[in-house]
Amino acid sequence: MTNEPAILTHALAKSYGSAEAVRRLDLSVGLNRITAFLGRNGAGKSTTIKMLLGLVRPSSGEGTVLGKRIADPEENREMRRRVAFVAEDKPLYGYMTVEQIIRFARSFYPDWRIDVERTLLRDYELPTHRKVANLSKGMRTKLALLLAFARRPELLILDEPSEGLDPVGIESLLQTLVSQSADGVTVFFSSHQIAEVERVADHVCVLDQGCLRLDAPLDSLRELYRRIDLVFAFPPPEREFQISGVESIRTNGRQMSLFVSGNAEAVTERAHNLNATSVEVTRVGLREIFLETVREN
């Protein structure tokens, strides 16, 4: 197995007129893991994904997906055979029935996994004889996911896959992502649902206003980020705490609250040296990390 990333971009950018949707993005998505692409609505996630797939032409910069250059039409075609993509709006042939569209898709892919097809058809409770045009939004999503999962792709790219699914649907989606990953499929999915990302992701990339703000293994975030609450007998000197790793400081009277992305022990040491009357260190979840990351910008 090579160590080449599944997705690699260099200074990838897209502008629409004067609006910069994606700014000089350096993204590297590793193989054999689940990477979540997290961001608020309009952060540039979909634009990025469309550029990766060759559906939108970058304004500048470059990138490869499975080693194939995204701007090269020939290489792009080859890449698309090995990548399954579920778009945000899930465009499907409305005049076909569920059964017909599955048979249609199956005929294109020699590696089609009939076992996955059957399992998901049952789990997702899809009505096989109904026309795609008459499916609910959640069912369309499930059908699009089934078509992608059964293809045995090397890389799965999903744009907001849980959008429109109810909690039961989200649960089976996450379960399928996990089993695909266990089969060796690399998963890259965009989301603004922190709860689902927090459960299944190995790696998190946070995009905000077109810029990559965070790119790290989820476990490192959990091990390094801390909230530190301090109390002093006198108004605390903020300057003393402006050290590497301290992302934000909020002072309120004698209380001081720090959000750190590392270096927590140096902060607590300083606090003790300055005779803090109370030093509290707490872990933070992804929600707080995400909110802090997109807040400061």
Next chain:
Amino acid sequence: MSFRLTPTTGQPLYLQLMQQIRHAAETGALQDGDQLPGIRTLAEELVVSPNTVVKAYSELEHEGLLELRQGSGAFVCVKRRTKSLASHVQMARRRMRDIVDQLREDGLLDEEIRRVFEAELLCSVEIVGKR
């Protein structure tokens, strides 16, 4: 054997899983020679990345609590380990009781003791590494 992971606490999931397996071995819920679910099975059951299970299993193998056999899964080996561990835990409990008694005598409330304790644990985590 059932495990329950809490993704929102900020503690890495593989560490939570390791702790629960260790705990199960200490309480006897898991005994020597017991087989743990395969990586895929457990990942699907807990709905976590398979890498989370891989990491927990391989760290526990490193600690000597698990034996990973090619193709047949993960097996618990507790004999040597837990006995000494169990006595350590008992000793720790006694020492901890003394400390807690002392702190209560000093006038600290349980809630304050808990916070001091947790802050201390979290700080040393960073220095010692993970555990």
